Amino acid sequence: MTEPRTRAEETAPATAATGTVAETVTQAAAQAAAQAATQATSEQVAAANPLSLPNPLRDPRDRRLPRVAEPCxxxxxxxxxxxxxxxxxxxxxxxxxxxxxxxxxxxxxxxxxxxxxxxxxxxxxxxxxxxxxxxxxxxxxxxxxxxxxxxxxxxxxxxxxxxxxxxxxxxxxxxxxxxxxxxxxxxxxxxxxxxxxxxxxxxxxxxxxxxxxxxxxxKPFGHDLNSARELNALTNAVFPEESVFRIDHYLGKETVQNILALRFANTLYEPIWNRRYVDHIQITMAEDIGIGGRAGYYDGIGAARDVIQNHLLQLLALVAMEDPTFFDADSLRREKEKVLSAVQLPADLAAGTARGQYTRGWQGGEPVVGYLEEDGIPADSITETYAAVRLEVANRRWAGVPFYLRTGKRLSGRMTEVAVVFQRAPHLPFSKTDTEILGQNALVIRVQPDEGITVRFGSKVPGTAMEVRDVLMDFAYGESFMESSPEAYERLLLDVLIGDPPLFPHQREVELSWMIMDPIEEFWASQGRPEGYPAGTWGPASADEMLARDGRAWRRL
Incomplete structure (x- = not known):
């Protein structure tokens, strides 16, 4: 009976059948020396050539070739x-x-x-x-x-x-x-x-x-559907559609693109990425700053037009889309458009949306003024600085799964994330006290500021008793890759110069997004002043009530 090979034997380079142990050692030493020499040579070249920095924007079809545009x-x-x-x-x-x-x-x-x-x-x-x-x-x-x-x-x-x-x-x-x-x-x-x-x-x-x-x-690509169409007509009368690049810098972020890699390059998640296993999805962009010097732009626009209509709906589309045939602009666009066209608004907009406007409060231990006290803001402004909506995607994969989107300024912290929260296990053989502090499994994609992915699952607490509680398994970009992530505008500018459009939204996506937001904006316009929330908190009470009606709660960030 043949003895099983050890892992060292399995991974060792093959040698000739007649080779001695000494010859094998000599060959291994020679290979190690050659590798060391190659590495030293590469380091010397990098030191001599200021342009030979680690290149996270290299051509994915050949990792040796950079993606360089024509002279322009x-x-x-x-x-x-x-x-x-x-x-x-x-x-x-x-x-x-x-x-x-x-x-x-x-x-x-x-x-x-x-x-x-x-x-x-x-x-x-x-x-x-x-x-x-x-x-x-x-x-x-x-x-x-x-x-x-x-x-x-x-x-x-x-x-x-x-x-x-x-x-x-x-x-x-x-x-x-x-x-x-x-x-x-x-x-x-x-x-x-x-x-x-x-x-x-x-x-x-x-x-x-x-x-x-x-x-x-x-962005913004218009302020509603009609203005977006007018802007597009004007632009396309001068430039063909393939020459128009609509910048949404969120799509240039590494972790946003990693949503596609996570879903479609792995078999681990796809079988459970659907209504049978997912309870709900939360997409959050929280900011701890106010409007700064943007009063002229921000007032009259508000949180929903500024963030939800573009950034968060694009994130929703990437999370919910079916796998594209190819990773090219046309294939990605078609799948995103299918998702956006299937989005359904809540039947009761009062119960399924929330908006707020920050008031005086404390941020980082310092007192801060409310929105209406900011320079350049009218005292009677009804522009929201916080917006949350409950949406659904009416297709076979996602029917009945709510997507909760929220964004706001002067919140308790700064964080952008996509949280896929899974259903509870249908049967727990443990006693109720064994799992009383066990939450729901979740996969959280952190877009900023600490880019990475966290998986939350239940694990037994060490000891003689059976006690199960939540633990976290974390992946961070900064710890797992030697190359630094390029800034979003760095990637997008290069794509413009090359003429590579996968990360740029098409006009049809823009129009579908406005079709989702326009009815909500029209409803809010009829409701008077937004609900106030103190600066440094997590938003208005109506946002918590929106999830509480479904028996859910916002994630603690």
Whole structure:
């Protein structure tokens, strides 16, 4: 009878049948030395080449090849805004630092400032030094700064856009960008039409054969269904749909994309990812900050339009969708659209929704003012800073499973997560006292700030008695992978320059989302002032009552 092989024998490299033990040891030593030499060589190359940083944005089809765009120009409208300084400009530098920007890449800023090219370069430099996620390297900055230009003007200034067109033509000639332009509209939505019309008037929306032109639109995509359709009609009259990139930065987050990997790359969860085993799903985006300096934007928009209509409904679609045929834009879009078209509102909107407005309270041990006391907010504003809704997805997989979505400002903590809460076991052979502190199994996907996944399940407490209580099994990105996760805008900007659209919502998704939100917004508009909740708490009492009617409660974050 043959003796079973040990694990060491099973994993050892095969040797010739006539090889001696000494030869095997010698071969193993040689292999180890070769591996060490290769590793040392790689480390030396990385030290010598500032662009050879760990690259989490490499081409997934070949982990050796980075995803680098063609030579191009990124025209950034709204370069003086907070988004540009904190996110966009640092993301451009981080892409360059990872070696992912093409040769000749150029950045053109457009704003109402009397700046020279050097002034905008200094603004970019300061934003990079303060907010970039990768180490600052002079040689990388020099390479990027050589392609930085600035065009002063207002959006209704025909002369400024004529200068912009001439500037881009000159950049094509001197930097070899070949007429490839991406126009990023980091501006309030009211300026979208005038900028797009100017791009049309100056023929910047259409390039020569072999080149491409793309436009990037920041949310919100309208403020209701009609305005979203008007905006889309205006945009598509100038740019074809495949050249329109609607930015939802949540879709660029690693943990959001990991929802798809978790579901469709594993057999562990798919059999129980349905109404037979799932009790309900909670999707939360909680913020502990107020509106800051965004009064002009936020008032009249509110929490539901600002977060639920885009971020949270996109998360719902990813959690509830069927597996796509391929991981491409069309396949993903079709499955998400099926989910959004199947979403059902509560029959009683008063019982199935909640909204609130924060009042004075305490945050982090400091007193803070209420929403109506914030600078720039009218004293009679009825804009909600907290919103919660109960939705269902009317299809075979999810029929009868409630999806609870909530978001709010000035809450007790900052957290974005998706919690899949499973049904209780149908039969427990233990006595009631054995499991009196046992909760429901749950799988929690943490989107921010501590990205990862937690599984909650019951386990016996050590000892002679049978006592079962909840324990947690945790996966954290920062501990499991050597590579740091790219910032969401870093990934999305690269996708724009490459022309890869899987992480960008299609217009049909936008319209379906507004079809869900519009009836809720219309109902709230007829209900007067939102319910108050003290800053530093978890929202209005009506949100707790909404779940209590179903015999459930919000997760403690």
């Amino acid at each position: 120009v990124l025209v950034l409208f709204g370069v003086t805004g907070d988004l540009a300084k904190r996110k966009l400009l640092p993301a451009i530098y981080d892409l360059g630092n990872r070696g992912l920007l093409p040769p000749g890449f150029s950045l053109v800023g457009f704003a109402r400032r009397d700046w020279a090219h050097e002034d905008f370069a200094q603004v970019t430099y300061e934003a990079v030094k303060e907010h970039a996620r990768t180490p600052f390297r002079e040689e990388v900055w020099k390479q990027i700064s050589e392609g930085i230009h600035f065009c002063p003007g207002t959006f209704d200034d025909d002369g400024a856009f004529d200068v912009l067109a001439m500037m881009l033509k000159e950049i094509d000639e001197t930097r070899g960008t070949g007429g490839n332009y991406a126009f990023y509209l980091s501006v309030p939505p009211k300026y979208f039409p005038v900028v797009i019309e100017q791009l049309k008037r100056t023929n910047l929306a259409q390039g020569p054969s072999g080149s491409w032109r793309r436009v990037v639109v920041e």
